[in-house]
Amino acid sequence: MLHDLLYCLRSLVRRNAVEDELDDELRFHFEQQVQKHVRSGRTRAEAVRQARLMFGGIEQVKEECRDARGMRWLEDLWMDLRYALRTLRRSPVFLAVAVLSLALGIGANSAIFSLIDAVMLRAMPVQEPERLAQFEVIRADSNRGSFSYQLFTYFREHSQSFTDIFADTSVQPEIAFKGAEERVNAELVSGSYHSVLGLEPAAGRLLNPNDDRAPGVSPVAVISYRYWKRRFALDPGVIGRSFTLNGSVFTIIGVTPKEFSALSRGAILKLPSLYRWPAR
Amino acid sequence: MGKMAHERIDLPQGTLDLLILKTLALEPQHGWAISERIQQISSNVLQIQQGSLYPALHRLERRGWIKAHWGVSENSRRAKYYELTKSGRKQLETEAGAWRKLSAAMAQVLDMA
Numbered sequence: 001m002l003h004d005l006l007y008c009l010r011s012l013v014r015r016n017a018v019e020d021e022l023d024d025e026l027r028f029h030f031e032q033q034v035q036k037h038v039r040s041g042r043t044r045a046e047a048v049r050q051a052r053l054m055f056g057g058i059e060q061v062k063e064e065c066r067d068a069r070g071m072r073w074l075e076d077l078w079m080d081l082r083y084a085l086r087t088l089r090r091s092p093v094f095l096a097v098a099v100l101s102l103a104l105g106i107g108a109n110s111a112i113f114s115l116i117d118a119v120m121l122r123a124m125p126v127q128e129p130e131r132l133a134q135f136e137v138i139r140a141d142s143n144r145g146s147f148s149y150q151l152f153t154y155f156r157e158h159s160q161s162f163t164d165i166f167a168d169t170s171v172q173p174e175i176a177f178k179g180a181e182e183r184v185n186a187e188l189v190s191g192s193y194h195s196v197l198g199l200e201p202a203a204g205r206l207l208n209p210n211d212d213r214a215p216g217v218s219p220v221a222v223i224s225y226r227y228w229k230r231r232f233a234l235d236p237g238v239i240g241r242s243f244t245l246n247g248s249v250f251t252i253i254g255v256t257p258k259e260f261s262a263l264s265r266g267a268i269l270k271l272p273s274l275y276r277w278p279a280r
Numbered sequence: 281m282g283k284m285a286h287e288r289i290d291l292p293q294g295t296l297d298l299l300i301l302k303t304l305a306l307e308p309q310h311g312w313a314i315s316e317r318i319q320q321i322s323s324n325v326l327q328i329q330q331g332s333l334y335p336a337l338h339r340l341e342r343r344g345w346i347k348a349h350w351g352v353s354e355n356s357r358r359a360k361y362y363e364l365t366k367s368g369r370k371q372l373e374t375e376a377g378a379w380r381k382l383s384a385a386m387a388q389v390l391d392m393a
Contacts, residue, residue, distance in 0.1 A: 003344040021350075022334075025311060025360045028353070029330055032312040035355070060331065065338045 008074075015075065022065055126197040126260060133162070152190065166193040175243045175250075184227075194222070197260070203228070204239040204254030220253045228255045296328065296336050298379060301364065301372040304346060308363035310353060311337055337362060345371050 011018045030051055037047030066075070088095045126132070135155070137145035152167045159165060168189040174181050194206035202225050223238070232238045242251045291299075303314050314337075315328045340346045345368030353359040364372070 003342075007342045007344075021360065024358065026330070026334065028310065028357055028359045029312045029315075029334075031357065065335050 164196045166190045166196045175245045177243045202255040202257045206254050219250050221250045222254045225258045298375045304364045308361045310359040310361050
């Protein structure tokens, strides 16, 4: 079977060579036939005529040989494709317009699908994402408002429909590692954040409700796997390192798992929300 | 497919394959030599037409029972030579065996009194 396939492929790809060979082969046979007739006394012209008669239609023989080679439909398809290309080359404007339209169409579709795929279709890399629900505050003028911390704790303590609730908001603080400042995307989260989402740390530990209880006392932070890879090259010594933020010293206590970085895109830092954010 | 004087003996397709394989079992030959040899050995009973010979050769080549290479003929022309492959030799044995069995059986039936 493999031999068969290779044979057919060869006859397809090196079509001209194969056709020439066939032509040569049949021509040789024809000449031999002519010679035979000449040897038995006929003139050359007569011999050729005789040979032609015996030969039958040479094109027909070639056709049969082509059939015997198999892959006939593929050969025909190939020929049609080449013809199409030759024709297109003669009208470059048409070709350009066609290619451009196709490119735009395909490009636009791909872009939109990628976006939708990333935003909507991919399940969140957390435990049981279908059980998560999001609360929002809508003000009287239909704009989004924010929860106050008291409201959050009230919900958390009195809710009967939810196993647990966490709060998060995004910020962009400037943090400094031993003086080198950088601006990062961060989330302020309540301590229950990681347990509600059911995440396992990639290193160290993740936030828990205890971290909420002591405001201002050596606050802790969790970084994302991406940040850990990018900035610290997966150095396990990152646990315990500290940085300053708005004058306070934070300690890194863990890293979120590889697949999950944050609920808001790109956030690489989680800080317990009890940290008092200076009013801006 | 074969022709005897003004009569035509029609060989089934597999038979021509068998003849070609047998002819090549002796030595590699080009298409012309094959057809001449068959005609010679069968005392002119079997004359193979080009129209059937070459498609058959190409078919056999595709099945891998014969393989081809280009060489120089006795009269210094470029010609395509065919030779039997290992699987071709096996195929020849199988088919020759089957043929002999068949013709023996046919003979028995036809000789029934």
